[in-house]
Amino acid sequence: MKSFPLISLARSGKVNPKSIEDYLNTGGFEAIKKLSSMSPESVLDEIEKSGLRGRGGAGFPTGLKQRFTSSSCLSCEKRYVVCNADEGEPGTFKDRMIMETDPFLLIEGMIIAAFAIRATNAYIYIRGEYYPSIENLENAIKQCYDKGFLGKNILNIGLNLEMGLFKGAGSYLCGEELTLLESLEGKRGYPRIKPPFPAEKGLWGYPTLVNNVETFSHLPFIISNGSEDYIKIGTAESKGTKLFCVSGNVNKTGVFELPLGVTLRELIFDVCGGMKDGYKFKAALLGGAAGTFADQSMLDIALAYETLKKEGLTLGSGAVIIVDDKTDLKKMMKSILHFFKHESCGKCVPCRIGTRLLLNEISKQNSAEIDMNFLLNESEYMAKTSLCPLGQSPVLPIKSYIRFFKNFQ
Numbered sequence: 321m322k323s324f325p326l327i328s329l330a331r332s333g334k335v336n337p338k339s340i341e342d343y344l345n346t347g348g349f350e351a352i353k354k355l356s357s358m359s360p361e362s363v364l365d366e367i368e369k370s371g372l373r374g375r376g377g378a379g380f381p382t383g384l385k386q387r388f389t390s391s392s393c394l395s396c397e398k399r400y401v402v403c404n405a406d407e408g409e410p411g412t413f414k415d416r417m418i419m420e421t422d423p424f425l426l427i428e429g430m431i432i433a434a435f436a437i438r439a440t441n442a443y444i445y446i447r448g449e450y451y452p453s454i455e456n457l458e459n460a461i462k463q464c465y466d467k468g469f470l471g472k473n474i475l476n477i478g479l480n481l482e483m484g485l486f487k488g489a490g491s492y493l494c495g496e497e498l499t500l501l502e503s504l505e506g507k508r509g510y511p512r513i514k515p516p517f518p519a520e521k522g523l524w525g526y527p528t529l530v531n532n533v534e535t536f537s538h539l540p541f542i543i544s545n546g547s548e549d550y551i552k553i554g555t556a557e558s559k560g561t562k563l564f565c566v567s568g569n570v571n572k573t574g575v576f577e578l579p580l581g582v583t584l585r586e587l588i589f590d591v592c593g594g595m596k597d598g599y600k601f602k603a604a605l606l607g608g609a610a611g612t613f614a615d616q617s618m619l620d621i622a623l624a625y626e627t628l629k630k631e632g633l634t635l636g637s638g639a640v641i642i643v644d645d646k647t648d649l650k651k652m653m654k655s656i657l658h659f660f661k662h663e664s665c666g667k668c669v670p671c672r673i674g675t676r677l678l679l680n681e682i683s684k685q686n687s688a689e690i691d692m693n694f695l696l697n698e699s700e701y702m703a704k705t706s707l708c709p710l711g712q713s714p715v716l717p718i719k720s721y722i723r724f725f726k727n728f729q
């Protein structure tokens with residue numbers, strides 16, 4: 321693997337996350353200082369040139385999303401920046417690493433985004449059980465206000481930005497961006513119909529930029545070093561580093577920051593030290609519950625947006641759940657389908673009923689009786705008719721499972 325600079329975890333474990341001085345002494349807020357010689361337009365250009373794509377799961381180009389948000393409803397007196405720190409995808413535990421170990425990095429990324437889209441208010445919607453992250457962010461936000469990095473006329477660059485933290489109540493669906501905005505407005509976590517997208521009509525009807533924690537954490541690097549440095553990392557179409565969350569029976573589990581394009585084999589056998597004694601690699605579930613299975617034949621695939629898409633696979637949030645030869649795949653699939661049933665909000669019929677039907681089918685005692693065609697057809701039907709991406713998700717693990725393993729016997 322070519323050497324590369326760490327972006328999201330550069331300071332992780334090396335600085336005191338409660339100290340703004342530590343952040344400043346290690347190059348923190350240099351990007352904000354650079355903003356004084358840049359226009360919002362030039363920031364947008366730089367981020368677009370970097371090729372950064374959203375790290376929350378969908379991989380949407382970040383610069384383009386910022387441009388849409390910046391140019392929609394020009395007569396609106398407000399626009400918002402919202403950080404999605406809900407981190408609800410099973411197998412995903414990367415955003416907390418950034419928030420626990422380098423909370424100022426997230427805040428700096430959000431300030432840059434606010435400058436680019438001319439937003440005056442920002443919120444971090446955080447998973448309510450993330451106590452150390454909440455503590456560190458509350459402390460970091462306070463210190464930023466005290467030192468003039470938040471509030472009125474930040475560093476005399478003419479930017480006013482108020483930032484607040486909002487704790488979620490533990491709903492998977494509230495990580496979906498429009499449901500998140502409903503919840504942030506104080507309403508029940510039901511999805512909104514898309515379009516309009518948040519860029520057009522988001523929080524309280526105003527243009528809103530919603531990005532994931534990891535996505536924001538890349539902005540200071542891009543602005544400080546320039547997009548030319550950023551595009552040296554990764555593949556032709558997938559730029560930068562990615563946090564991979566590896567769980568399962570490998571020797572070293574955890575969060576690893578690696579360039580996009582690393583292969584599954586390198587990740588498992590080099591970075592994670594291979595399978596634990598007595599276990600053989602069978603598959604990896606990429607992207608969490610709303611992700612896809614990849615078996616042995618995919619070990620040499622580059623973990624990058626374009627290469628995975630070509631194979632019908634997904635990178636998603638960066639979760640890599642290792643499945644070994646002793647894993648009971650039926651139990652695993654049942655757990656995934658139970659999760660979807662439990663988290664379905666019940667607003668639309670295809671998802672409310674469909675998730676139950678899928679769970680009932682997989683729960684049959686005799687594996688030979690499980691009708692794989694039913695699972696496939698029902699999940700495809702749900703994908704076509706459900707109101708929001710939750711109901712559109714079960715087809716991903718089911719279809720990829722059937723492709724590689726056929727049945728549960």
Ligand SMILES: Cc1cc2nc3c(=O)[nH]c(=O)nc-3n(C[C@H](O)[C@H](O)[C@H](O)COP(=O)(O)O)c2cc1C
Binds near residue numbers: 493497532
């Ligand atoms: C059911 C569901 C749950 C989601 N949960 C999260 C989450 O916990 N964190 C996150 O960043 N994105 C989550 N997303 C993706 C968001 O809807 C959205 O794409 C993301 O916040 C955009 O940020 P990005 O462009 O930086 O990736 C979820 C999507 C769905 C459909």
